[in-house]
Amino acid sequence: MVCDFFYPQPGGVESHIYQLATKLIDRGHKVIVITHAYEDRKGIRYLTNGVKVYHVPFAIIYRSSTFPTVFSFFPLFRNIIIRERIEIVHGHATMSTLCQEAILHGRTMGLRTVFTDHSLVGFADAGSILTNKLLKFTLSDVDHVICVSHTGKENTVLRAALDPLMVSVIPNALVSDDFKPLPRPEPGSLPFAQHPLPAHPLGPDDILTIVVVSRLFYNKGTDLLTAAIPRILENHPNTRFIIAGSGPKAIDLQQMIEQNVLQDKVEMLGPVRHEKVRDIMVKGHVYLHPSLTEAFGTVIVEAASCGLYVVCTAVGGIPEVLPSHMTVFAKPEENDLVAATGRAIAALRANKVRTERFHEQVKAMYSWTNVAKRAERVYRGISGDISEDDFYGADISNASHWSATRGRNFALIDRLKRYYGCGVWAGKLFCLCVIVDYLIFVFCEWWWPKDKIDIARDWPRKPPASNDDE
Incomplete structure (x- = not known):
């Protein structure tokens, strides 16, 4: 090789x-x-x-x-x-x-x-x-x-x-065992509000976390992400972002956070090792992938395996990767990406998506x-x-x-x-x-x-x- x-x-x-x-x-x-x-x-x-x-x-x-x-x-x-x-x-x-x-x-x-x-x-x-x-x-x-x-x-x-x-x-x-979702709380255990997992189902006032793990380059849609984040947070106040990755576009994200005073809403982790990706993903409910070009997109398979609902742009080979019930597709445009993210948030808050089943389904698809x-x-x-x-x-x-x-x-x-x-x-x-x-x-x-x-x-x-x- x-x-x-x-x-x-x-x-x-x-x-x-x-x-x-x-x-x-x-x-x-x-x-x-x-x-x-x-x-x-x-x-x-x-x-x-x-x-x-x-x-x-x-x-x-x-x-x-x-x-x-x-x-x-x-x-x-x-x-x-x-x-x-x-x-x-x-x-x-x-x-x-x-x-x-x-x-x-x-x-x-x-x-x-x-x-x-x-x-x-x-x-x-x-x-x-x-x-x-x-x-x-x-x-x-x-x-x-x-x-x-x-x-x-x-x-x-x-x-x-x-x-x-x-x-x-x-x-x-993917190695499915490396991307397992955290176990759901058993009946009679800690209530969802006190449990360290993302809350399912989500109430109208629960915090919903959107995760982004990507190299911060132009072709990965970082400019699109920079423009969409303030609008998504404005439309959905009980939402926060976790962004992991590094690249020349990181400075644009940091400037956007400062200009819009979003330090308490957007957390930038910088570069992360691959073995730490799962620990970041299980903190979220939605995975956002705004790429402008992609032949496959392994990271969205990893996100779905971790039990995240995936919002991604319908470019390149991405539409081939996951079935429709795991994804919400958007055009590589700011307005459509904001709208698609809103649809994913609404579906999760209405408990219309069974993300706890994603891991076993992905495990059966990819080896x-x-x-x-x-x-x-x-x-x-x-x-x-x-x-x-x-x-x-x-x-x-x-x-x-x-x-x-x-x-x-x-x-x-x-x-x-x-x-x-x-x-x-x-x-x-x-x-x-x-x-x-x-x-x-x-x-x-x-x-x-x-x-x-x-x-x-x-x-x-x-x-x-x-x-x-x-």
Whole structure:
């Protein structure tokens, strides 16, 4: 697994990589993670269950993404791959420089490659056009692509000009036991007013708490949240907010709180560790998610598992995540977000929503074990352990515009043909990059042969889980 975004930094991509790696190890596979160094994380670290993490020393330029060098990562990457006897390179996240470079180098070394896209990117602005062109470069020679939602799949297929057959949808999940709601008080115990849990049912004068756990960036809808909070509190005086997260937009929220004198109504907690998220969520009744773009939105699954009624914007893959009885959808507009939050508050105060049932329902819907089994099937498919008809679920023998075997040929001339078709000028530039990458590989093979590289000792493996293990 290769990605710039990994622990100790919290986030959905980071959690996805860790949980998937852990479950694959439980199923008998060997998994290592390559990411960049953090201030207190350098070199090699071991995480729970034997997940081995390489923190490589590369400079960070923007939002935890490393400076793109294209080639300087290759010698170190080759050394790690040979030391650990890796067979498949699985890159995560469009915005991760290490991911894009690892897929290129992996193909040059003759390894199978998989890419998982966790985000949605537009088509109109200059940044999106450049990002999509680079993604087209990376995915021109990848074996398979995974997206976390059907909306994400459509977006990735259009951005990288892929055949839909080579893109699978495998959603995120959660560890449901880590996101349990607090137990409801038993009859005859402390009254609701004295109990430390959110009060259900809510009376007209009971305090209702709205929780927000998010990175405070523009694309997460922080501007929308800043505009909506004063109006929500004005319409519903017996309401308060708890906001957890950090980012450049935090100053805007703090200024809004001071200008509207809402210090007793809005509590900002700053950055929180992922293991503390549940403790924050169980303090609330409603989870507010005003994101402007989202491929999946794991945090809303976590909120529902904690027994919160979810108010979220109907953007990207969010409408696919939870059933309608757990959510109130809003347009990504201030007025509609305020109205949707008001509807959620009214429904809870009228006791029309049975949030105590959400946890078991979410637990039945999402499982990391299931995600690992589906990812394992992708690995088997690109390795040839499954027939192409079974793997792709379609008769591909007559597909003249694309053959499923196109990503399986490592011959340099065939790789160059695929890159050459990426554009009049871009195609030639991509071919030049691949040729230079291949020359670096040949030089490394001569300068530092494989038999001169020590093989790392493996972490003791668990017996593989049975195929019917859920």
